[in-house]
Amino acid sequence: MPKPNDPNASNEPHEPADSQIAAAFGAAARVTLAPGSKEARERPTEAPAPDDEWALPNGRAWVYLADTERGLTRPVILADGFSSGPSELNFSWEILECGPYAFISALRQRGYDVVLIGFDERSASILDNAQVVRAAILEATARRRGEHPLTVGGFSMGGLVARYALARMEHDGGAENDHQTALYFSFDSPHRGAWVPLALQSFAHYIRRLNAAFSNQMNSPAARQLLWQHIAEWDDSPETDKERVEFLAELERVGGWPSRPRKIGVANGVRTGEGNGIRGGERAFHGKGLAITGTRLHTQPAGQQQLIAQLRVVTLRKPQIHTSGIPEMDGAPGGTLEGFGILADELDKIPAIIGLGSDADIREHCFVPVVSAIALRDIDTHEKLYGPVTASAEEESELDEFLCASQNEGHTSVTEELCTWIMARLP
Template sequence: MSEPTHEQIVSELHSRPPITLVPGPRLDAEPHGALPLPPSTVWDLPGGTAWVYYGEGNPGLVRPVIFADGFNTGPSSLDFCWEIMEFGDYALISELRRRGHDVILLGFHERSASIPDNSKTAQAAIARAIDERRGDTPLAVGGFSMGGLVTRHALAAMESQDVDHQAALYFSYDSPHRGAWIPIALQAFAHYIKDLDSRFSDQINSPAARQLLWRHIEKWDGTPERSDQRAAFLAEMQAVGEWPRRPRLIGVANGTADGVGTDVRAGELALEGKGLSVLGTKLYTQAPGDDELVAKLRVVTLKSNEGRTSGLPSIDGAPGGSLEGFGILADAFNALSPVLGFKTDVRIRSHCFVPAVSAVDIRDLDTDEELYANISALPREESGLDEFLLASHNEGHSLVTQELCAWLLDRLP
């Protein structure tokens, strides 16, 4: 059998959904078959859409709770919002509505757009909620992952402009207040296959990714560093006061407070190419130290290259919300036609995506000492949040659980 041509590989890759490193069901997950309920109304907003569900027995918008969508590529999807919030471990939308809260699912036309850009959509949603609300119950405003940063900026920006957002509560759900993490090995691989399919690389290099990621590389052989766009975003947050001052600020994290990480060890082989087109490719978890090998890269051509890092901590196994980054890549390649030669063996599916210390804004990510800090022993006033809760065990990023949601629900106005 002849080897596949460059054109055949490109054609099949583009016939498949893009490789996107976001939470959600695995490719091999059993479909649940449930469909989202039709919303009570839909708001067309500048840069986005809001799907509004009135609380049980409410004649209209009475007790609004805004949930902003997180990072991904392309437009927000109502199906995806329900997948995360209702059809997982805990039926959050149903419970909110049962308690009389009106649920506003805030989506964006482009989830990988810059956070300040999508903040304008959040500000429009807040203004619409105030305009349509019956009565004077204050708003609760927040979001999942990046959505927590979008709404944090939105509320702070409105205050800086003397706009009354009428929110009594801000909340974040596993939001990367001090940065998120995609292994440099995965970033390098995304850029390495750019000539075959640029969509993976485009996600890593999108404005939102550059702003979210604690360390970023633009090219496969780049040096991991804080991107210029992240530096600009942090300066923008400082310009609007870092945090909104009027609402109470709370947050939950999918990582633990005790500083105990996962069983992912530093410098371990996570993914290995087995098919002819990727034979020789090896992606490793991040190891501390200088000149550490994180990736051996070979795709289609005989040439191979290496990616190395210096001075980075053992972040892949840190306590926090995890993402199946290596698993997502392996699943996508193993779903391709075998004749293309992209079969891979994944040994470590998940890595830390939002460290617990980032989700509760209490430590930076520069060292193992900070990443693996015992948060329960730290003074709470060191966090930008007024109150927070961490999970009892490390779990998937943005996983909606009864443990975290019950705490959050009890604090809504």
């Protein structure tokens, strides 16, 4: 072993071994995508104890009554959205109550009982988690005092889960499937598909041997069903995944939408066609540490054979990823997600000696385009993504009524603008 000041000793820093990186990665960081600010995701406010809690098959419901003496009389059922692992009451409370608008309090003050549905696994198939929503609906109708109709909806993926659950109950029929729901609503739900940058997906799979959490989330049943374009390996060509095709076919089989309730939805983006200012082909993320220098992730550019990523983690190889025929998705009008920012934040939790330090040059990207959230049109071309939502276009939406936000904002941002519009339409 070289001694101090030994002229034969090397002063060059040495990269840690794969096993060291994997151990540090697992101990300090868990890269999974979720909405909300960094503070909300990492330090959510502790929720007060619910008035009741229902154990459901593969999930549960937390119940906050408007009046504990009166009991459950006017249920508003809200399904959780996409992430990894089980639903967390504290996180749901943070998003719905402690953000821009205290939605739970506003509902209770108006005499509505709030039923928050949580899933044992948020990344499970939408079809499977729809059984949790169905069970919650039946539990609510059984416990309800009086005959006030239900409101059933969800945030992000939760809107799709609730949509399928209600449509399936109507399709199957019978007293055991009587949902007694007068209003369905979705809150920035990806009815026509969601978007996670292909650069992020490729990086997730590229680091799978070191930490599989991000890759597992991107390859989960729910992600495959939600995403317009998906890759299962870092060097795959993007495509609409088979699970999405099968999910859409199953949704169509049960009628596409429930027919009995009025169907409304809100979007966290503008109707004017104005994007969020993110341009295609810009560097969004880069590695700084010794083990990741050379990694660069770019926002999605349009055109043929466009560079979206150069990948390097530990090895000297720096493969490049190119795409063709994908529009500038990241800058589209709609609800945004801090995908690049989450990746940088989590990698920076790893001790600097491991060499995975990084920066997010652009923290966010469009996650649910406006035209997807209002079920207006597909998201496969620039014209469809960025075309304004005109008065005549409103008739083309599959929703009975919708509202777009006055600005492009964070995905599932619970704002007074959107929430008061929904509450004005509650039965």
